[in-house]
Amino acid sequence: MIRPTILQRIAIACLSLGTLHFGLSPAIAQPVPKICPSELKTLSKAIAKDLPSYLTRTYTRLGFKRQIITVSLPELEPLPLAKDRSPSPNDPQQVFFSVLERQPGKVETSQRAYWLFISDTKLGWRLSMAFTRISNAPPEDVSDGAIANAVSTWLKEHCTASNRS
Structure with missing residues (x-):
């Protein structure tokens, strides 16, 4: 002992x-001090830095047997959402992450790509929607999934109206 x-x-x-x-x-x-960046680029990098620990805690709480190995740097180039409509400043911002993970005790890894929509509100940044896509399948809504829970928790802890930078 x-x-x-x-x-x-x-x-x-x-x-x-x-x-x-x-x-x-x-x-x-x-x-x-938890400071919430006001610019999307800085915000998304801060989320990516902390996301492995937030996602691991979410997986543990939900009983998932997965380990996060790494999270990619965020991609911010938005995809067009409608052919006949140009983006508005009030539209949610698009952020893309890739997460490399594995099951404990296993060598094989899996990579998951996520497409997040984040809105800047009066109360701070909030996650609007989250999607994932596997191979050529259509995007799947994971707005109620582990990634959405982890990102929403990070935003709630860091991005209330009182701690904006």
Whole structure:
């Protein structure tokens, strides 16, 4: 059995390396401020950076046996939604992510591509819709799925009206 003092030393070492922080800044043990970027490019990069941990927690809560290996950098080039209509500034913004994951104990990986629609509202950024597509099949609505839950949770925690940058 490991003595508590050894566990405490390991935790202190992890805190000093920044690998274990529980939402606290390792240098001063203060809550890390959650700032919501106002620009889509910065916002989507921040989501991509944190998405593995948010998606892993969502999978665990839902009982899914998947491990997130990595999340791609976001793609922001929107796809045309209608032939006869040009985009409006009030339209939800399109963000594309790819997630590489595997089942625990397995070597095989799977890659999932996601198409997110994010809206800038008076209350902050919100996820409007989420889709995934496998091979040549039509896009599947996953707005109630794990990816939508993880992104919505991130947006709620970081992007309320009071913490906009």
